[in-house]
Amino acid sequence: MGAAVRTLLLLLLALGGNCAVAEELIATAVTKAGEAVPYVLTRLEPPPKYLLILFPGGNGIVNPRIQDGRLAYEKKGNFLLRAREHWVDDDFATIAMDATAAEDRIQAVIDDLKGRFPSARIYLIGTSKGTYDTMALAAYLADKIAGEVHTSSLSTVASFDGRKYGNRQLVVHHRSDGCKVTPFFAAEQSHTRYGTDFIAMEGGTSVGDPCEAYAYHGYNGIERETVAAIKDWIRQDPPTMKGIAK
Numbered sequence: 001m002g003a004a005v006r007t008l009l010l011l012l013l014a015l016g017g018n019c020a021v022a023e024e025l026i027a028t029a030v031t032k033a034g035e036a037v038p039y040v041l042t043r044l045e046p047p048p049k050y051l052l053i054l055f056p057g058g059n060g061i062v063n064p065r066i067q068d069g070r071l072a073y074e075k076k077g078n079f080l081l082r083a084r085e086h087w088v089d090d091d092f093a094t095i096a097m098d099a100t101a102a103e104d105r106i107q108a109v110i111d112d113l114k115g116r117f118p119s120a121r122i123y124l125i126g127t128s129k130g131t132y133d134t135m136a137l138a139a140y141l142a143d144k145i146a147g148e149v150h151t152s153s154l155s156t157v158a159s160f161d162g163r164k165y166g167n168r169q170l171v172v173h174h175r176s177d178g179c180k181v182t183p184f185f186a187a188e189q190s191h192t193r194y195g196t197d198f199i200a201m202e203g204g205t206s207v208g209d210p211c212e213a214y215a216y217h218g219y220n221g222i223e224r225e226t227v228a229a230i231k232d233w234i235r236q237d238p239p240t241m242k243g244i245a246k
Contacts, residue, residue: 020044021088025064025071029112031104039109040064040073042084043093050146050234051113051120052087053095053106054080057128057152057213060099079151079218079226080127086227091235093117099126101136110144121146121237125230128152128182128217135160142166146237149230150187152177152217158186162196170197170233172226178210179217199229 021042029037039053040062056062056078064073073096075081080096087094097109106124113122122145126134131153138148138160147168150157162169173187184200191198204221207214219226 021084023071025066026112029108031108033104035105035108037097037105037108038064039095039097040071041093041095042088044088044090046090047117048093048120049091050237051093051095051117051122052234053097053109053113053122053124055099055124055126055130055133056080056096057099057126057130060130060133062096062098064096077213078127079213079223080125080130082213083219083223083227086224087231092231093120099130099133101133103137103140106137106141107144121234123147123149123234125149125151126153128179128211129154131157138165138169147234149233151219151226151230152179152182153187153190154181155183155186158189158193160190160196161194162190163194168197168237170199170230172199172201172230174201174204174216174219176202176206176216178206178215181211182217197233199233201226201229 021044024041026041027036027038056075062073062075084094100106110122124134124145131150134148134150142165145167149170151172153171157171171187171190173184175184177184190196201219201222204216204219206216207220211217214220
């Protein structure tokens with residue numbers, strides 16, 4: 001896939017009931033060093049008001065590509081990607097890419113998105129190990145995007161002070177998250193110590209490894225509710241209230 005070549009594939013997906021959603025492989029995001037940063041853009045027809053860049057957990061590799069003439073990518077079972085039927089609507093579009101802490105790679109995608117949708121507000125959303133990158137990029141992105149959402153965060157979120165950044169910051173966590181490296185109390189501490197906006201989720205079903213996508217860690221069974229809570233917070237941009245707790 002050439003660095004300056006835009007590879008486009010439109011697929012009609014049965015997302016959100018009868019809504020036809022266009023899924024495109026985009027290859028026009030290029031770093032200053034000439035490295036292409038491909039991503040999957042999922043949207044309805046109207047120009048979106050909000051663009052949500054998704055950083056999945058685990059190894060964070062989405063690897064979007066054309067394979068045997070079809071769009072292929074990894075991490076479809078991850079909470080953020082599998083919940084796209086709830087993320088995408090007339091106001092929201094999603095961008096699925098490899099999670100990264102590299103400033104040049106995220107900047108390439110931001111520049112490409114701003115060229116396509118100059119009036120849209122951009123949010124970066126990470127989950128689990130993807131929050132290592134969202135927290136690492138927080139200072140760099142403070143004046144470049146509208147905000148960040150850190151879901152099922154690593155324990156280091158306990159010392160994450162959202163007040164330090166000029167944009168909006170939200171921490172989301174399941175009260176029953178059983179993963180040892182993403183304890184609920186750490187996420188809650190970011191809120192109690194620093195006033196970081198915070199949403200605590202409950203319910204759903206936990207299946208298998210407590211650190212995997214279909215456990216409470218991945219909001220299994222409450223994807224719709226979790227996404228709705230995050231989107232409600234995003235819609236308060238510019239914010240009308242602080243320190244949300246649910």
